Structures are given as C-alpha cells and as structure tokens.
Amino acid sequence: MRLHRNLCFSVIDGLTLIFNEGHYADKVIQQLLKRDKRWGARDRAFVAETTYDIVRWKRLYAEIAEVKEPFDRDNLWRMFAVWATLKGIKLPDWKYFEETPTRKIKGRFDDLSKIRKFKESIPDWIDELGAKELGDKVWSKEMEALNEQADVILRVNTLKTNKEKLQEELFDLGFETEILPDYPHALKLKERANVFTTDAFSNGFFEVQDASSQLVAEFLNVQPGMRVVDACAGAGGKTLHIASLMENKGQIIALDIYENKLHELKRRAKRNSAHNIETRAIDSTKVIKKLYDKADRVLIDAPCSGLGVLRRNPDAKWKLQPDFIEKIKTTQQDILQQYSKLVKVGGQLVYATCSILPSENQEQINTFLKSEAGKSFTLLKDKKVLSHQSGFDGFYMALLERKE
Template structure:
C-alpha cells in the first residue's frame, strides 16, 4: 500500500480500521500546504495578508482558523520583511487549534510542558496578550534557546523558559498552574506529509516506548494543575493508542481521578487536508 512499512500498515489498520487508514495514509502522502499563524501581538490577519501581497506572496484565509493564512503557492516566507518583523510564524492549521483549545486568559499562570522550540508557546503568549506568566519547560535546553530567539522576534514578553534538568523543576510547579499544555512526544504519524521519510525511520519499539513516555508525562505533569484548573493533552498522531486511550488510562489512574474530560478533538488529515492531530481538554475538580 502507498509506501508505508508493513508493520505500520498493520498497526494503522488495527487501530483505525481499513477504510479510515487507507484514506489517512493517502492524505499523508500528499505534500502539506504552507500555513502561517498571524502574530496578533503585532498585527492582524488582514494587515499581514496585505504586507505579504506587497512582497509578492498571495495568501488566503481558512474558514474556522481565525489567525491562519494559507499560501496559494509555495514560497520562501522566511526571507520576507513580515517574517523578520515577527508578524507571523509558520504553523500548520491543525497545530493552531491546540493553544486555543486550552482556554487561556490574560493574567493566568500557564505552563507549556513540552515546549520545544515554542510554536504553541508563542501562540499562547499571543492569546494571553502578553499578560500573566507563561512558563515553557522542556528537557532539551537547546530547543529553549531557539524559543527565546523566536519570542524576541515575536515580541512575546511573558515567556519564561525553564530547562527540566532535574525533577525539582517540575515539582516546584505542582499545584500552581491555571492551565497546563502537554504537547506530548509521539509517533508523529499525523505529520508524515511534512516528514515523508519519517515512516521509514520509525520502529515498532519506538512507538511502544513513546506510549510509556506519554503515560508517565501525563501522570507527572498533570500534578502542576491547580484545583479548578484545566489541562490539554495533545499529539500529532492519529493512533487511538497514543490519544484517547492514553487519556482514558490517565482518568482511571490514581493521578487522574480528580480530572474529567471536557472535550476532545480527533483531527484526521483525510478530513481536513491539514496535519493529523488529537487534543483533549481535561478539568481538575475544585
């Protein structure tokens, strides 16, 4: 079938069923569109569209994605003045739904626990209007350096990067956050159209290991949420075993017993034309 390793094909069929998997793999073998997220700290989507047009780049709005612009044809947007001025980030439309899903408000204390180079952190900062405290943690300190650079360009001032170099960093945050985002490490099956080679590098053992990691991360990082607070668990995978099954397992665990599932989104590339994603909004009892 459409150039996927046999073991992955079997896993996909087992988890999603023949029909859905067939469509999904087909969609993920198409070239991904280039989508931008307007940095609302600095401009509006309409103004950005005009700026880019002046530089010869044509874009269109995407219905249902309030800050998104999609390129009509591929171009190197990183050379534009608009980019240098921090007016936008390149971010897939599905990925742009995650920060919104967390229901942040200006003035809150928010932790982005697997921040990486900070695509979603920057979006959270914009949604918080630079007000409040946004702590960005990651086990890779070098990724946070990149986040600092991007935050400067974006004019996002409320971000505080903290490398997780010991368990103390995480423990200090227990019970203190209004909102927590867990953009968990995953198989990346939802973003194959961006990384076509990834499927040949993936190993079944890796997926098993990553599921263990997801389970541990959920149990540990959820302790940062204060009573009455909310948390989003998200992945760029389409496999139920990395998504709703992890959430279910968490809710049935000792660590998850005070949480309830408010809403979840399962985004398939074959249905939207954008990356495959999953997100669950969980609330902790007061």
C-alpha cells in the same frame, strides 16, 4: 520539463545521505539548497520537492526499479528514472538512464497500486498498525492524504499585526494568501514560496505553523493574566501562540528537557515581542515539583510517533520502529501522570499529540482518568483531526479539568 545535470546530482547526493546514512531529510535539503548561489527559486524548488518526492515514495519506487537497500548510486538513479517516468518527464541521453524500461515502469506502477503498502509506500508494520487502530477504510483514506504535499500555513502574530494587514503586506511582496474560515489566525499561501526571507517574517508578524497545530493553543482556553505551563515546549511554536492569545499578560513557563530548544524559543520570542515567556530546562525533578498546584493551564504537547505529520516529514516512516511506538506510549503516560500535578484545583490541562493512533490518544486519556492521579480530573471535550477530513495535519487534543 528539462532535467539539469547539476540539480539531479544534488538530489542523488541528498538521497544517499537520507537513505544510507540516516540523515534527516529537512536538514539535508537545507544543506543542498546552499550548494549553488546561482540557483533560482525554480531550481531550489526542484531539488527540494524531488528529494522529498522520492523519499515519500521510496518503497514504491524501489519495488518498481527492482532495487534493494542499501542503495548504491546506480540504484538511486534507477529510482530517479522511475520518478521522472511517472511524472511524464522525458529522460535525457545520460548513461544513468540507458535502457530505462519506460513501458515496464508504468505497468509495474499499475500492478503495485492495487496493494496499499506499495501504493501508499509504507512499511508492512505501519500498514498493519494503522489498519488495526483506524480500520481499513479510514486508514486507506488517511494514508492517501498523508502522502500529499503539505500546504504552507502561516499563523498571524496578533501581538504585532492582524490577519487583514498581514495579508495586504504579503500581497504587496508578491505572496498571495487565503483566509481559512475555521482557523482564526491562519493564512494559507496559494503557492509554495520561501517566506522566511521577508521583512514581515524577520519583524515577527507571523510564524509558519500548520492549521491543525494552531487548534491546540485555542483548545487550552487561556485568558490574559493566567499562569500557564507549556510542559513540552520544544522550540515553542505553540508557546508563542499562547503568548499572543494572552496578549502578553500573565506568565507562561516553558519547560523542556532540551536546553538548546529553549534557546531557540527565546530567540523566536524576542522576534515575536512575546515578553511573558520564561524558559526552564528540566534538569531535575525539583523543576517540576516547584510548580505543583500552581498552574491555571497546562499544555502537554506530548512526544509521539508523529504519524499525523508525515506530509511534512515523509522520512519519519522509514525511521520509525515498532518498539519506539511501545516506548513512547509509556513515556506519554508518565508525562501525563507527572505534569497533571502542576494543575491547580479548577485549572485545566490539554493533552495533545500529532499522532492519529487511538492508542496514543483517546486510550492514553482513558488510562489516565482511571489512575490515582487522574481521579480528580474530568474530560471536558476532545478533538480528533484526521488529514483526509481536514486537509491538514493529523492531530489529537483532549481538555481536562481538575475538580476538588
């Protein structure tokens, strides 16, 4: 591979914003890709994937390069040189790469790869927390899996098409996909590609949604004609899946504290032809109280640490702080206590997170079931999805039923 100066400069500019100014990696990369209209698909892929790679391996590369935060541009070029050397890319004769110690880089990599917090490039506290909650052996396997690049998974919108038809249409457009046997509405792209520019996407035939995330709506046991509340709907990835499972029959009430996310959900619902979704911003407790004892199904896709989705959000491990984990666990229990009141007798509730920590998952359910609000609920089943076992994002989901 030959390195091109303008592409490398874009990566360095992006890393400056992500590491030194706290910008989110996905937003930075979106902006970088708009820099030069002359860039082709390979150029854009280089900028995106290289930026994500260096973000993912920040701690390891900084340690090898012997640089510390905040990183100035010379530091970032040294980290870039580490990335290129470990990828086997010949460094061009640029001033940024003068006296790059290629042999030393490889030796340092070999030495540091024996220590998990460097090998998997994670903060000490996350390494300690993961090992404590999952055990050393499982945590090592899980972190290795969470550092792999995520596949692009599509969820077929069955309100408009089916898996076979979509697969044929995408093939005709030059996108090869494969069916995932245990995921009824999923297609996996054989090669990473920008599918958002296709007519199939603009016509609402599919959404991009990880395979593990697709399990959540299925877990909710919805039927056409039900009243369903998605209590933390956000921009509505799971809401739209629920609408397709309900065949547009019945009512879905999508709640969120952020009105701008619900606006995005409305836009996506229109594209998906999902007509049974009503959005309600939670601007007071009245919004929740009006729904007490009214829902056949309630989905609580709870805010969480996001440790199960580090493959697609590698910068999250550098932004997370220990006190956030403690605060979010309090929030999770509060949400369970409040939104469980929406379930009618005989109705069911799913609590889900994209975390792999038992303290955010099974332990939250156990605490809830022992509480006054949880006494009328029974745990029917739960599912723990780990990346090193599934090949997809880490997730947890629990199905509870409200008894008399």
